[in-house]
Amino acid sequence: MAELNATGAAVRETRVRSGRTLRALASAIGVSVGTMSAIENGKVALTIDRLNEIARHLDVAPADLLTPRPPHEPARTAPVTDDDWRHFTDLDLDPALRAAVEVFIDLGYHGATMRLVATAADSSVAGIYHYHRSKQHLLATLMTSTMEDIEWRVTAADAEGRRPAERFALMVEALALCHAMRRDLAFITATEMRSLEEPDRGRIIAARRRLQGRLDDAAESATEDGSFATTNPRSTARAVATMCMALPYWFSSTGPMSPTDVAREYADHALAMMHVQPS
Numbered sequence: 001m002a003e004l005n006a007t008g009a010a011v012r013e014t015r016v017r018s019g020r021t022l023r024a025l026a027s028a029i030g031v032s033v034g035t036m037s038a039i040e041n042g043k044v045a046l047t048i049d050r051l052n053e054i055a056r057h058l059d060v061a062p063a064d065l066l067t068p069r070p071p072h073e074p075a076r077t078a079p080v081t082d083d084d085w086r087h088f089t090d091l092d093l094d095p096a097l098r099a100a101v102e103v104f105i106d107l108g109y110h111g112a113t114m115r116l117v118a119t120a121a122d123s124s125v126a127g128i129y130h131y132h133r134s135k136q137h138l139l140a141t142l143m144t145s146t147m148e149d150i151e152w153r154v155t156a157a158d159a160e161g162r163r164p165a166e167r168f169a170l171m172v173e174a175l176a177l178c179h180a181m182r183r184d185l186a187f188i189t190a191t192e193m194r195s196l197e198e199p200d201r202g203r204i205i206a207a208r209r210r211l212q213g214r215l216d217d218a219a220e221s222a223t224e225d226g227s228f229a230t231t232n233p234r235s236t237a238r239a240v241a242t243m244c245m246a247l248p249y250w251f252s253s254t255g256p257m258s259p260t261d262v263a264r265e266y267a268d269h270a271l272a273m274m275h276v277q278p279s
Contacts, residue, residue, distance in 0.1 A: 164221035
């Protein structure tokens with residue numbers, strides 16, 4: 001069973017890195033979404049032929065699918081602690097929520113059904129309803145988890161800075177890093193706001209405004225102390241935040257830049273947009 005779980009985890013990690021959805025890979029190898037999900041969850045053994053076929057479609061060697069590789073994480077020199085905003089592990093999402101991410105990314109919220117989520121989770125519809133009362137509840141839970149994760153990281157980055165300009169740059173780095181590392185969740189949160197109902201919609205909007213307020217305050221303070229020469233710090237801060245939130249539309253973990261590289265580059269872009277002045 002441990003070998004099945006390890007192989008399944010390796011298949012899933014490789015598929016995610018390739019940018020392929022669960023449904024796309026299932027279709028490519030000629031199996032159902034439920035079967036593909038069962039493979040990734042370690043519930044179905046892989047034959048040599050099927051392992052080779054999956055490896056071919058993911059453009060990797062079959063041996064790469066036998067053990068999971070560690071996730072691509074930002075480089076760091078300090079030990080990882082619970083408040084290290086640069087360190088990412090998988091969010092604590094149950095199988096139904098993980099399946100919902102796959103289905104929402106593939107079909108959009110309105111194209112998704114609880115039956116499709118159940119199939120992707122290798123569960124019954126009744127099993128999904130036991131933990132999540134509706135498709136709307138799935139969406140609200142995913143968005144809430146995403147925004148809570150982003151908010152604590154940006155807050156921790158803010159606290160790390162000593163001067164307003166440094167605080168601003170660190171918060172931009174954290175915001176960009178979240179949108180690169182949590183690409184699918186960030187994409188859903190950005191594109192499905194129109195589908196979210198009250199009171200959850202109001203809570204997510206409030207969280208976004210708090211984040212934007214932190215960036216605005218740091219930008220204005222840096223302008224007041226002469227670190228930034230922009231004449232419109234608040235408008236520029238909003239443009240910077242929008243730039244970060246657009247990352248999931250194009251960023252790929254298989255591209256030439258790591259999430260760390262992109263986040264630091266975005267922080268540099270943000271400082272340039274603010275017309276940062278030499279110390």
